[in-house]
Amino acid sequence: MNFCLPYSATRRVLAAALACAVTLPVAAAFAAQAPAPATLRLDYLHTGNASTEQYAIERVVIEPLPWPGNMARTVDDTDRGVNKVEVVDKASGKLLYSRGFSTVFNEWRSTAEAEKVNRGFEESVRFPKPDHAVTVRILKRDENNAFTLAWSTELDPDAPDVVRKQEPSALRPIPIRVSGPSPDKVDLLILGDGYTAGEMKKFEATARRMADQLFSVSPFRERAGDFNVWALAAPTPESGVSRPSTGVHHASRLGTRYDIFGSERYVLATDNRALRELAQNAPYEFIEIIVNNDTYGGGGIFGQFSTAAANSDWAKYLFIHEFGHHFAGLADEYYTSPAVYQPSGARVEPWEPNATALRDPANVKWKKFVAAGTALPTPWPKAEFEAYSRDIQQQRVALRKAQRPESEMSALFKRELAHEEELFSRAPNRHAVGAFEGANYEATGYYRPQLQCMMFDRSEQFCTVCQDAISTIIDLYSRPAPH
The missing domain is CATH 3.40.390.10 (Collagenase (Catalytic Domain))
Incomplete structure (x- = not known):
C-alpha cells in the first residue's frame, strides 16, 4: 500500500514523500532518523594521456534521494584508492567529507594506447550537500604513494546552475x-x-x-x-x-x-x-x-x-x-593471465591491502596475521603452477580465437581449478599467511598473503587478509549490527 504526503525536512514526513516517488521499502530505509542532507553529485571530465591529465566541471546535481551514508563517518581513514576526494568548508577550512576511489581513466592511462592518444572520461563524486560554499579537491598518489593535489574547484551548492530538479523516473528499485x-x-x-x-x-x-x-x-x-x-x-x-x-x-x-x-x-x-x-x-x-x-x-x-x-x-x-x-580496493593476485596494463618496471609498495613488494619482510603490511617462524618469502609450488597455467592460457586463447561454445571455456576453467586444488593440497604452507611471490599481474617482485584466495584463483573464499580488508570498509559505512 502506497501513501502520499507533501515534502518536509523532517525524516518522518520525508519517508512518506519518498513512498510516493519510489516504494515503501525505500522510504523505510530513511525513516526514524535525524534529518539528513541532500545528496550532491559533481560530474566532471577527466582527460589526458599517459603523462598528463586535466579536469573540468560538467555539472553539479542535487539527486532525488537524501544522503544514504553515516554522517558520523564522513572522513575516510582507510588509505585506499588511487585518488581521494576531499570536501573542505571554504570559510573555515574544515574537512567535511573524504573518500578514496579509483577511476577508469587511471587504468586506461597504463595501457599502450595512452602513450599515443588523448582520451576523456566522465567521472562523478557524491557527498552530503554542504550548507555553504566548499572547495572540492581531487588528490592522487605520487611515486611514493602519498596523496597529492591533482585538481581543486570552488563549489557553491546554492549556485543558480546547480541542477535541483529532474524528470521523475518510472523505474522503481526492488528491495x-x-x-x-x-x-x-x-x-x-x-x-x-x-x-x-x-x-x-x-x-x-x-x-x-x-x-x-x-x-x-x-x-x-x-x-x-x-x-x-x-x-x-x-x-x-x-x-x-x-x-x-x-x-x-x-x-x-x-x-x-x-x-x-x-x-x-x-x-x-x-x-x-x-x-x-x-x-x-x-x-x-x-x-x-x-x-x-x-x-x-x-x-x-x-x-x-x-x-x-x-x-x-x-x-x-x-x-x-x-x-x-x-x-x-583489493588487488588482483593472479599473474599468469594476460593483462592490458603496461608493467612499470619499478616495484613500488602497492596501496592495495592484499599485495606487497616486500621491501621489509619483518614488517610486512599484514604482519599481525603471520605466525612466528613463517618464512618470508613463503615457499610454494610456483614453477609447477606456472607450467600448467601457461598451457591453460594457450588453450584459452585458442578457444576464443575459434569462437568455441562457452561450455568448453567453462570446462577448461574447471580442469584448471581441480589441478590447482590437487597441487596446493600437497603444499606445506597451504593455509599459512605469509608472502607468496606472484601477484598484481607480475610473476616476480610482488607477493600475496596466502596460497589461495578469490583474488588469486576461482576458489570460493577470501584469504584472511582480504577478509580483514573488507571488514574495514563495512565498518566505514555502517554501524555494526549485533552479532
Missing part, C-alpha cells in the same frame, strides 16, 4: 534485502544491463541469487545484517550487452560492453552519466552491474562500480571477485 535505515547500513545497488522488458523477472531472480551468494562468503556472511541491497534495471531493446570482438553490438542504457582496453573478458560501463542518472533512483553507496550474458567476464573499479556476467557458469565467482575490487 532485495532491507536490514535497517540506510545511514546505519551499507547500501548495495545491483543494476542490470542487457535485460529486455520481458526479462525483468529474470533480472530480479538473478539479482536475488547474486545477493544470496555474496552473503554466503565470509566476511559478508557474518556481516549480512549490515547491508541493504536494492536492484534496478532499465529495459534494453535486445538481450545482452555488446561484445565487439565477435561483431556483437547492442544498445544499452549504461554502455556496458566486453573488450575494454582490448581484453576480451574485461567488462565495464562506459556511460558514467547514464549510470549515475539511473542509480540515483535508489539509495546506494556501491554498485554492481550484472549483464545478461553467458560469456565469462567482469570488471571492478574501487569506489566506482563492478560488473559480472550473470549467466556464466562462474557468475558467483565473478560477482564476488569483482565486488572485492570495487568495495574494498
